[in-house]
Amino acid sequence: MPGVAALLSERLQSAFDTLMPGSDPVLRPSDRADFQANGALALAKRLGRRPVEVAQAVVAAARLDDLCERVEVSGPGFVNLVVSTAFVQRSVRTMAEDHRLGVEPAASPERVVVTYSHPNVAKEMHVGHLRSTVIGDALCRMLGHLGHDVVRENHVGDWGTPFGMLIEHLADIGEEAAVAELSVGDLTGFYQAARSSFDADDAFKERSRRRVVLLQSGDPDTLRMWRVLVEHSITYFDEVYAKLGVLLTDDDVKGESFYNSMLPGVVADLDAAGLLVKDEGALCVFPRGFTNREGDPLPLIVQKSDGGFGYAATDLACIRDRVDSVRATRLLYVVGAPQSQHLQMCFEVARMAGWLPDGVTVEHVAFGSVLGADHRMLRTRAGTSVKLVDLLDEAVSRAADAMAERGRDADLDAEERHAVAHALGIGAVKYADLSTDRVRDYVFDWDRMLSFEGDTGPYLQYAHARIKSIFRRAASDAPTVAEAGTHEVAEQASAIVIATPEERALGLGLLGYASAIQDAVEASSPSKLCAYLYGLATTFTTFYERCPVLRAPDEATRRSRLALVETTARVLAEGLGLLGIEAPERM
């Protein structure tokens, strides 16, 4: 089932084609009608005709009588479209019957690599990892729902010079002690201890340097210790991911070390392509369009003057691997905005080397920073970065407090109370992160994100829980509804009758679901889905205020509204699910 907007757009397209093939109808939601087509204005210019005439010609040519009850030219040449209630009713029934809620899988599925989260071994996950992990997770879920073949990649920082000192520190304190420290998640303590030995002790520093060489040369004992660090760190990351409720697993880890064997090939092939330049001892590529502070060409250093490979080499190897081995046609990098230039340089070098063929798209899904109330990077009072687990635990604990304050937790047992607090707290943090345009910085504010009012996770979860509450009550009133269960009520889709303005508004709102997901995926912007869901929730509450469901005037209306409201709950739950946010039955 094509969406309402898509259907209208299609019909208008044929009308526009009669005037000039390929001209865009520019269909948009309207505050004066349900939709408006603005394409006539631009087309008039190209045809050298009056906009109003063009609009009239479009209206005359368009076959819309089965979809619209009113089509009129307005203003300078807008075409306002009011869809017929019968069409809304028909479409909502179809949607309610569909287990995919009208969301069609992509016509040509792609294999999409999404790289996100990327914590560093033996380093604590902090708020900086929050956005990448949460945004990447939502993108994976949405892409997957549209039928794309999603390959998640967690580019864990598991290689490089710091590992010399980390391994020496591990050797010093003994593996058992190290494992004990790492397994309880005290990665910061471990890292800092290694760091301070490195800074204070010249002998340790020298051992560390030698250890790096041993690591790179594949010394078995060194590699074994390295694996201890990596494995226990990943175990810890998994705990954080479980708490956060994201899809990442061990299978998605493709750390920097994975690409080690490919690095010489990267350099050799760049050289063979004549792109490599030796500059101040380092092997560089100079992509077009990048300059440094002196205005000189800016290099991408692939091999350092000491012979070691730079991270650019790894990033280039990644691109090749994803294109050649993973066979991906779309690469998404969920990485902070500050790394924009580095990534753009890598992409450009990959293009110059012919590693990014036509048909493969690559996109930096950039995001801004998380700011504190003072509008500076969020930090603890001590000035250190905030541990992600601490932040998540606080979210859950604050959510539990909020529930207790409202007195809504009385009829929940301890287990459910805890589960709901978790869903609310984590949901609040995720929604706050996802609902803002990702490229902007956003201000982290506990009170606002945990509020049950306004554009928040808890508000959406509440709208969902209220609907579920209707069904619980309906079940006690009339066991037949209970037997039907929630999802099977959708089979009563044929009961849906759109009669009141509020029902119509809710119906139209529901019908925007599919395109909301498509828009969000197209722009790699979960915030677009957030905005849709929030709009639907507010439309629902208006409906709910004015259209009694259980106390509907007659049985037919009651059944219709139950089905309508059930569909709303499904959209809210599924939509939140695509954002990685749980929708509890009650709260």
Place this chain on the structure above:
RNA sequence: GCCCCCGUAGCUCAGCGGAUAGAGCACCGGCCUCCGGAGCCGGGAGCGCAGGUUCGAGUCCUGCCGGGGGCGCCA
């Protein structure tokens, strides 16, 4: 110095080249024997500045101002 991102209501944010720039919070005023008031209805208040492109600019271009970030061997 060069490059990138951001600047919309008191605050936090939406706005895909189109009509009168929208929400939420806060504030003010209404509503309600309310299926979960964690509600509903209404009100005031805004596009950093200056040019330009366009029939039409918050949106595109240029310059300036303000904030953040980046700028060769860390990742």
